[in-house]
Amino acid sequence: DAKTTQPTSMDCAEGRAANLPCNHSTISGNEYVYWYRQIHSQGPQYIIHGLKNNETNEMASLIITEDRKSSTLILPHATLRDTAVYYCIVRKILTGGGNKLTFGTGTQLKVEL
Amino acid sequence: GAVVSQHPSWVICKSGTSVKIECRSLDFQATTMFWYRQFPKQSLMLMATSNEGSKATYEQGVEKDKFLINHASLTLSTLTVTSAHPEDSSFYICSARGAEAFFGQGTRLTVV
Numbered sequence: 001d002a003k004t005t006q007p008t009s010m011d012c013a014e015g016r017a018a019n020l021p022c023n024h025s026t027i028s029g030n031e032y033v034y035w036y037r038q039i040h041s042q043g044p045q046y047i048i049h050g051l052k053n054n055e056t057n058e059m060a061s062l063i064i065t066e067d068r069k070s071s072t073l074i075l076p077h078a079t080l081r082d083t084a085v086y087y088c089i090v091r092k093i094l095t096g097g098g099n100k101l102t103f104g105t106g107t108q109l110k111v112e113l
Numbered sequence: 114g115a116v117v118s119q120h121p122s123w124v125i126c127k128s129g130t131s132v133k134i135e136c137r138s139l140d141f142q143a144t145t146m147f148w149y150r151q152f153p154k155q156s157l158m159l160m161a162t163s164n165e166g167s168k169a170t171y172e173q174g175v176e177k178d179k180f181l182i183n184h185a186s187l188t189l190s191t192l193t194v195t196s197a198h199p200e201d202s203s204f205y206i207c208s209a210r211g212a213e214a215f216f217g218q219g220t221r222l223t224v225v
Contacts (some may be wrong), residue, residue, distance in 0.1 A: 036214075042212075043117075043119070043206045043208075044208075045216070046215065049213070087156075100161070101208070
């Protein structure tokens, strides 16, 4: 699976949009971009994933550049509860439940008043 | 959404004893589950892939005789840390399901 690069940390004011970047310049054509987050002392939580089109769900939006070498996770109105480590992971979708994930260091997002 | 439950949430044990951690898929069947370990201020590291009805696949550097994995049913995988030592103290997390991996809440193991 392709390697990703994320900033170590980011701050965001509550109520503002949080834009979390991820570089994945070695991504291959059959690899998806996944985002998870981990609130302190909890298991990771799936947020969103995409292949090449932008995606949106109730949690966030995912913007993938046309060349697919980078992406941005957008939390439109960040709250204090969004404070967490956000992981960007690139991987193929495997059949048979083979969904092992390789976690990088992620971005520590701190949402402040 | 799918739920994966781990038990216990935390455990403290004496050095030399064994500890069993359970990972259950509550509303779906999981032929494959994954066990991760996370040390403080570090990322999750995959330990092993648990396969229902067959032997687990361990990542390089993970001792299979120390971290025993059993996946006897489609809804339960267990990780047993045998002869635990303080350096085994960590946050252990399991996951299951396909494209959208679902994770348990994690188990904080402290070996004293």
